[in-house]
Amino acid sequence: xxxxSATSELAMRYFQVPVDEGFxxxxxxxxxxxxxxxxxxGEDAPAAFQPMFWGFRPRRVEDGPRPINxxxxxxxxxxxxxxxxAHRRCIVLADGWYEWRKTEQGKQPHYITLTEGAPQDILxxxxxxxPTSDGxxxxxxxxxxxxxxxxxxxxxxxxxxxxxxxxxxxDPGLSERDDIRAKTRRIQPEMLRYYxxxxxxxxxxxxxxxxxxxKR
Numbered sequence: 001x002x003x004x005s006a007t008s009e010l011a012m013r014y015f016q017v018p019v020d021e022g023f024x025x026x027x028x029x030x031x032x033x034x035x036x037x038x039x040x041x042g043e044d045a046p047a048a049f050q051p052m053f054w055g056f057r058p059r060r061v062e063d064g065p066r067p068i069n070x071x072x073x074x075x076x077x078x079x080x081x082x083x084x085x086a087h088r089r090c091i092v093l094a095d096g097w098y099e100w101r102k103t104e105q106g107k108q109p110h111y112i113t114l115t116e117g118a119p120q121d122i123l124x125x126x127x128x129x130x131p132t133s134d135g136x137x138x139x140x141x142x143x144x145x146x147x148x149x150x151x152x153x154x155x156x157x158x159x160x161x162x163x164x165x166x167x168x169x170x171d172p173g174l175s176e177r178d179d180i181r182a183k184t185r186r187i188q189p190e191m192l193r194y195y196x197x198x199x200x201x202x203x204x205x206x207x208x209x210x211x212x213x214x215k216r
Contacts, residue, residue, distance in 0.1 A: 001030045001097040001125075002111075002212060007037045007049075010093055010122055014163060015039050015047040023051075028211045030054075030094075031204040032068040038139055040090040040129055041172045050129075052090070056140035058083070058130055070128060072144040072159055076177040081140070084128035086175040090139055091166060092125040096212065098201055099154040099194075110153050111197045111212050118191040120163040126184070147189040160187045 004026035042048030055066030096113030
C-alpha cells in the first residue's frame with residue numbers, strides 16, 4: 001500500500017487528533033511486517049493515533065501466525081479475530097494499494113487509488129488491532145470479495161470505509177456483529193480507479209513516487 005499524503009494533516013481533518021509531522025514522510029511501498037499509521041478509539045477521546053505493526057497476533061497466543069489480513073466473512077466469528085472485531089477496531093489511512101493480476105507473462109502489479117472526484121481524499125481501510133506486550137500494537141486489515149470493477153485483477157480487496165462512518169467504526173460501544181455491520185458503510189466502487197505500474201514495486205526496498213506512475 002502507499003501513504004504519501006501528510007498524516008498530521010489528515011489526522012486533524014478527519015479525527016481532530018494531533019500527530020507529529022515526523023510521520024508525514026511519504027511511503028510508496030508499505031510492506032507487511034512494517035508499521036502502519038492507524039487510528040483507534042482513544043481512552044478519553046473518540047480517536048487516538050498509534051503506529052501498529054502490520055501482522056496480527058492476539059496477546060494470549062505466544063507463538064502463533066501473524067496474518068496481515070482478516071476476512072470480512074469470518075472476522076466476527078473467528079477465535080483468532082472475534083475479540084478484536086468486537087472491541088478493538090481501527091482505521092488505517094492509505095492513498096492506494098497494489099494488487100497483482102496473473103497474466104501469461106507473469107504477475108502484473110496494478111495500483112488502485114481514489115478518483116479525482118471522490119468525496120474523500122484518503123482511503124480508510126477497516127482494521128482490527130491488538131495491544132502487544134511491549135506497549136505497542138499490531139493490526140490486520142479486513143478484506144472482502146473484490147467488487148466487479150476490480151475482480152479481474154484480484155479476487156479480494158481491503159474493506160474501504162466511507163469516511164462518514166469512521167466514528168461508528170471506531171466506537172467501542174458497538175460490539176455486536178449485526179450492530180457493527182449495520183453501521184459500516186463502504187465507499188462506492190466508482191470512487192476507485194486502477195492502472196498497471198512497474199514491477200519495481202515487487203522489491204520492498206523500492207520506495208519512490210515512480211512506483212505509482214502508470215506503466216509505459
